[in-house]
Amino acid sequence: MIAPPLLLSLRVILVASVFILGLGLGAGTLLARQRFPGHIVVSTLLNLPLVLPPSVVGYGLLLTLGRGSPLKEWFGIDLLFTWQAAAIAATVVALPLMVESTRAAIASVNPELEAAARTLGASELEVLGRITLPLAYRGILAGFGLSLARGLGEFGATLMVAGSIPGRTQTMPLAIYDAVQRQDYTLANALVLIMTSLAFGLLWWVRWLEGTRNPNLH
């Protein structure tokens, strides 16, 4: 059965992408333009999931979402072993790529342009919306593409917080592992082909964004 893991993966990445975009843009912009106390700590913490083993990230998420966590004890929300937990895991592991790309893209925008916009009466929101983001959008989109590819491929942390329940939390990477265990190579081959194509497509898009310059920027 190809459809359930594929649709689940798409649903997970769709929800995760909303958080990746929101948090990544916010944190990336903040880190690029503000020098607040502890900014190095914040950016280091955000980058940790990039290098930690998936089991450590998964364990951290178990502590954050599971028994004894504020979410569970105070609000009674239990996300463990749901597809939402898979979306959270995908967000956490993919976020560093988005934050770093956004930070670099925004840092490359000449601050003089933003200063000019302010002297012309622009509010901070207008500066961001009409000057900074339009000038940085290629780098930001490239980071977004990388994050999507990383999120789609998320395996370890997802296994720990969402499990591998067919039809409910079993995303494509987990379904491939499961199919190989059951020696269902037909399914494994099909899913591997889909995964690889999606990843290839996303990376190709990222390369294309980085390779072609906006013709109006020199």
Place this chain on the structure above:
Amino acid sequence: MPRDLIVDIQKQRPQFTLEVAFRSDHEPLGLLGTSGSGKSMTLRCIAGIETPTQGRIVLNGRVLFDSALGINLPSRERKVGYLFQHYALFPHLTVAQNIAYGLRGRSKAAIHRQVAEQLQQVQLIGFDHRYPHQLSGGQQQRVALARALAPNPELLLLDEPFSALDAHLRSELEKQLLKTLSRYPGLTLFVSHNLEEAYRVCQRLLVLADGKVVAEGPKQTIFDHPGTLSLAQLTGCRNLSPLQRQSNHTLAALDWGCILQTLEPVRLTHTHIGIRAHRLTFPDQATQPNTFPAWVAWTSETPHRLSLYLKLGQPPSDHEDYHLQAEVFKDRWAEMNGRPFPWLVHLDPAQLLLLEGVSRG
């Protein structure tokens, strides 16, 4: 309502302290100084791009910044136009969109009319839909000027507006700028490190060195009576020598090896004597005081003028052996060239600059 700008600010940086106070009225004020003297920093503080450590900025009676009162208006509320040194045009917006950027809250038709008017003022009709990278440097500068002027700012700040341009474009754009400024009703500050440029554009000058104001006043006064050694250097005086006072109107110019009569009394605080290169004259006979025999050690040409490096009293030993620099027009040089040495050079007592070695203020 007063039509003026009052600035009295301090800005501390790790390696640098800016401390300027001045007032400017409807006449363009030129901020002159070498790079690193604090000119641009001053403009950035006025525009709200940088925040002074303390002080006050008041524009037409409106407080833009006051550290004591805790007032610090954001850039967008200051009504201060800024022409950046490298223009800072928005590369992803067209010429028309760039100019319209500061025209928010008006109807589409009004914005369109304003943009057309500005384009006409800077002689760029028909360039609406070009992007900045499709324009020459001079055209970019004019778009930046139009963009800064479009929202009718109360104050226009010009930060070295010609420095990124080729020499042949400068004089043309300078003329255009002067024309535009003559129609602009607001106040203008013009920053430059080029003294001739500042002299042409502005009536009054403010001279900065190391973050401090070393002189302020009508430009002619500053050029004719620099008063201090550093200001004489900043305003391009090339002949300077330490002096030894001999009497009220007599001194020895130590580097030049001559005794000079002065019109202005020599005070004990005067440490240096100077004379501008174009003020030296070459009479046929030694009838006036301060006339000395001179030999030419070296010459260098500019398109219309010639710089002569002169040695007083005896022939020079080599090209580096000279006391004074003189500047003469080429036709005058044609008359003089070929005369036997020594020539006579005259240092007019009325043109001698008596200078104090330490800066005042």
